[in-house]
Amino acid sequence: MVREIESVAVLGCGTMGAGIAAASAAAGCRVLMLDLTTEAAEQAAAQIDDEARHLVTTGSLADDLPAIADYDWICEAIVEDLATKRQLFERVEPLRADGSVVSSNTSGIPLAAISEGFSERFRSDVAITHFFNPVRVMKLFELVPGVETSPEVIDAFARFGAGRLGKGVVHAKDTVNFIGNRIGCFFMLSGLHRAKPYLANGMTQETVDAVLGQPIGLPPTGLYGLIDLIGLDVMDLVGKNLAENLPADDVGRAFTSFPEVEQRMLERGQLGRKAGGGFGRVQRNDDGSKTRETFDLGTEEWRAAVAPDLEGAPSADLGALLFDESPAGKLAWDVFGSTLCYAADLVPQIADGPLNVDNAIRWGFNWVKGPFEMLDHLGPARVIERLEAEGAPVPAMLATLRDAGAETFYRDGQVLGPDGSWHPIG
Ligand SMILES: NC(=O)c1ccc[n+]([C@@H]2O[C@H](COP(=O)([O-])OP(=O)(O)OC[C@H]3O[C@@H](n4cnc5c(N)ncnc54)[C@H](O)[C@@H]3O)[C@@H](O)[C@H]2O)c1
Numbered sequence: 001m002v003r004e005i006e007s008v009a010v011l012g013c014g015t016m017g018a019g020i021a022a023a024s025a026a027a028g029c030r031v032l033m034l035d036l037t038t039e040a041a042e043q044a045a046a047q048i049d050d051e052a053r054h055l056v057t058t059g060s061l062a063d064d065l066p067a068i069a070d071y072d073w074i075c076e077a078i079v080e081d082l083a084t085k086r087q088l089f090e091r092v093e094p095l096r097a098d099g100s101v102v103s104s105n106t107s108g109i110p111l112a113a114i115s116e117g118f119s120e121r122f123r124s125d126v127a128i129t130h131f132f133n134p135v136r137v138m139k140l141f142e143l144v145p146g147v148e149t150s151p152e153v154i155d156a157f158a159r160f161g162a163g164r165l166g167k168g169v170v171h172a173k174d175t176v177n178f179i180g181n182r183i184g185c186f187f188m189l190s191g192l193h194r195a196k197p198y199l200a201n202g203m204t205q206e207t208v209d210a211v212l213g214q215p216i217g218l219p220p221t222g223l224y225g226l227i228d229l230i231g232l233d234v235m236d237l238v239g240k241n242l243a244e245n246l247p248a249d250d251v252g253r254a255f256t257s258f259p260e261v262e263q264r265m266l267e268r269g270q271l272g273r274k275a276g277g278g279f280g281r282v283q284r285n286d287d288g289s290k291t292r293e294t295f296d297l298g299t300e301e302w303r304a305a306v307a308p309d310l311e312g313a314p315s316a317d318l319g320a321l322l323f324d325e326s327p328a329g330k331l332a333w334d335v336f337g338s339t340l341c342y343a344a345d346l347v348p349q350i351a352d353g354p355l356n357v358d359n360a361i362r363w364g365f366n367w368v369k370g371p372f373e374m375l376d377h378l379g380p381a382r383v384i385e386r387l388e389a390e391g392a393p394v395p396a397m398l399a400t401l402r403d404a405g406a407e408t409f410y411r412d413g414q415v416l417g418p419d420g421s422w423h424p425i426g
Pocket residue numbers: 012013014015016017035036040061077078079080081084105106107108130131132133
């Protein structure tokens with residue numbers, strides 16, 4: 001059966017639900033917004049453009065759930081808690097119409113855990129539709145089928161995500177944190193640990209952020225600035241989810257907890273921008289001027305921010321810093337190089353090939369090049385040579401490339417698959 005999505009019932013109208021509802025209404029869909037109370041749903045609906053407001057109906061999850069019978073897509077976006085999501089789906093299942101499709105916007109709970117024990121109809125009609133925040137701005141839309149999700153359901157979500165919402169659809173597998181957050185959070189969590197010896201040797205946090213930004217094609221927030229944006233509390237939840245669900249031999253297991261100083265920051269609520277300060281903060285002075293301050297991870301005290309020191313580091317070519325012998329170059333290799341290798345080791349575990357990984361990271365984390373595109377830019381043979389010289393394992397996809405006699409992951413409209421053969425793009 002071909003499924004068409006023309007209307008959306010959004011359950012849970014917080015940050016993400018409100019964003020999904022607004023994007024769907026802006027695309028001309030009828031939208032039902034339900035939250036714990038009608039007032040909360042109405043408040044969320046106030047963010048919707050005036051022109052689209054007439055398409056939206058609001059209500060409460062307690063009283064108005066039967067109205068979902070009249071909607072094509074039932075999109076769950078309530079709190080990130082498995083039991084609460086399952087309880088809601090138990091109420092949803094008898095009420096929704098045959099032919100409707102269902103999804104969870106979970107950040108990382110496996111679909112297998114959400115759908116376990118549910119009816120065959122539910123298991124074939126459900127997927128994970130993972131939007132990024134803010135929904136209107138971020139292009140990435142990860143689409144994750146369960147083992148039994150029907151291809152027509154995935155096709156309907158993909159057509160709606162790309163065609164109606166204008167998103168970049170990435171097909172991911174049902175593995176912990178999917179693609180974008182699996183790799184992006186590895187960069188951040190491992191970075192907190194791997195930066196420590198450089199800080200101990202006198203590198204400033206400002207320099208760490210500058211190294212892990214523009215020279216390697218990442219946004220200027222670098223490491224600490226990015227975590228300040230996301231919040232240490234969110235990163236802590238991500239770490240806990242990883243600790244629970246990562247495969248036993250995953251190298252990310254070493255980084256699921258914060259270093260001691262960052263743990264103390266979390267415990268006293270020094271979470272980032274939303275809490276008025278994390279690794280950095282802006283102080284307003286009496287004369288109206290502003291002073292940027294950095295929380296020094298060595299002294300655990302605030303100090304005035306300083307300019308980063310990248311003197312002498314190669315900057316002409318993207319990524320050249322990775323092969324530089326300076327402390328900045330070594331930091332870039334330790335944190336970013338290891339993230340590239342982590343990504344290259346996760347295919348086919350989390351994605352069917354390099355393209356979905358690159359799209360997820362470019363669209364979800366705003367890297368100039370995705371991990372495989374960056375490896376192509378650096379030269380995979382050069383990376384393999386360095387790993388071998390260091391006695392480090394060669395990641396799965398780099399080994400596949402070497403064994404296939406290929407020089408890059410992309411060539412002439414084709415991409416190298418985990419089977420070692422070339423596949424057309426698009
Ligand atoms: N915020 C993000 O950056 C982000 C990104 C991607 C995915 N997600 C995921 O999207 C989902 C929603 O996240 P959010 O950031 O919008 O959260 P939020 O806290 O902003 O909103 C959660 C909503 O759920 C409702 N709610 C709370 N308890 C409930 C309960 N017991 N039953 C039903 N509804 C309840 C709240 O009223 C609220 O409207 C989560 O699964 C989260 O992991 C969040």
